[in-house]
Amino acid sequence: MSSKDWISTIWGEIATLEYGKSLKDYQNSKSDIPVYGTNGLIGFTTKSLCKFPSVIIGRKGAYRGVHFSNRPFYVIDTAFYLKPKIEKLDTRFAYYQLLTKDINSMDSGSAIPSTSREDFYNLELLLPPITTQKRIAQILSSLDEKIELNLQTIATLEAIAQAIFKEWFVDFNFPGATGEMVESELGLIPKGWKVGRLGDILEIKGGTTPSTKDQKYWGGNNFFATPKDLSNLKSPVLLSTERKITLDGVRQINSGILPVGTLLMSSRAPIGYLAITNLPVSINQGFIAINAKEYSNYYFLHWIKENIEILISRANGSTFLEISKSNFREITCILPPTDLFQKFNLIDQSILEILINNEKETQNLISIRELILPKLMNGEIEL
Structure with missing residues (x-):
């Protein structure tokens, strides 16, 4: 679909930033609902605040990140979550779109660095049709899934x-x-x-x-x-x-x-x-x-x-x-x-070789993602 079908808009026209709420006892919880703060995942709890997959945006702190949860989640009061105002907004596309923005530059001017909702709502973006949003999100999430799989392999x-x-x-x-x-x-x-x-x-x-x-x-x-x-x-x-x-x-x-x-x-x-x-x-x-x-x-x-x-x-x-x-x-x-070390070394060097190859592939995938992300978001690469 041609980028001519994309519309120019601002975030305030298509979504709202909803406040998180304070929460206790999430850091050592054995529950399965993820809890997010300004810099990402910080624990788990029993009840979600946002009932749908969406974007978490840091609200307070010198560094305020952008994160995505693919399942219902909770947000504490140091972060916002994104709530679409229109049906034709894919939240995973919204996540990747926001990765191209400098959230930390949108400061409210208070003593504690804080994200300004007004500045956020005035951010401009190009919004493609929902089918294109989903295709873009699928391409980028496939890269992220492969990167995450590599990282899990490395850790294991x-x-x-x-x-x-x-x-x-x-x-x-x-x-x-x-x-x-x-x-x-x-x-x-x-x-x-x-x-x-x-x-x-x-x-x-x-x-x-x-x-x-x-x-x-x-x-x-x-x-x-x-x-x-x-x-x-x-x-x-x-x-x-x-x-x-x-x-x-x-x-x-x-x-x-x-x-x-x-x-x-x-x-x-x-x-x-x-x-x-x-x-x-x-x-x-x-x-x-x-x-x-x-x-x-x-x-x-x-x-x-x-x-x-x-x-x-x-x-x-x-x-x-x-x-x-x-x-x-x-x-x-x-x-x-020496003979015992050599037995260990046969195993160890094989693992190291796999680690090196996985790390190289991961860095290449990250480079590809960083290269195509802005091009996909401005319609330079047509799908």
């Missing part, structure tokens, strides 16, 4: 790998275990195992930030990672960075360009963001970069997850805790025999 595989690691290397229920234990500085360990110092078994490096005042260091072709790049990862795989630096910038960093497969761990604010790099990368001072001399970097990613409290206990700092490279090097760990 991560949990499996971590569970095997714990079973074998923490609980000592590994293949061929005899139960024979010997004393060590870390307590009883299986016979044939050993204790090692991280500084002896890992190559450990740090980074720095080239001067942001000197533009010759910035905007090149070399990836430059900060802990922020790891903060929103859905899998422990780093495929890109927000910033890039020039070769002059790389030369300001003692660790230079780290190879693909390096394990990055944020060393402060907070300690413990983790990722395996899938690209050559330079790092800032917020990381400890790890390359194992024996075993594998993914093995030590699991080890850090299991022992994060030990790392935090070795941290110092008044403003925020930071674990130094020297303190990290002095930590000791229990190490399995």
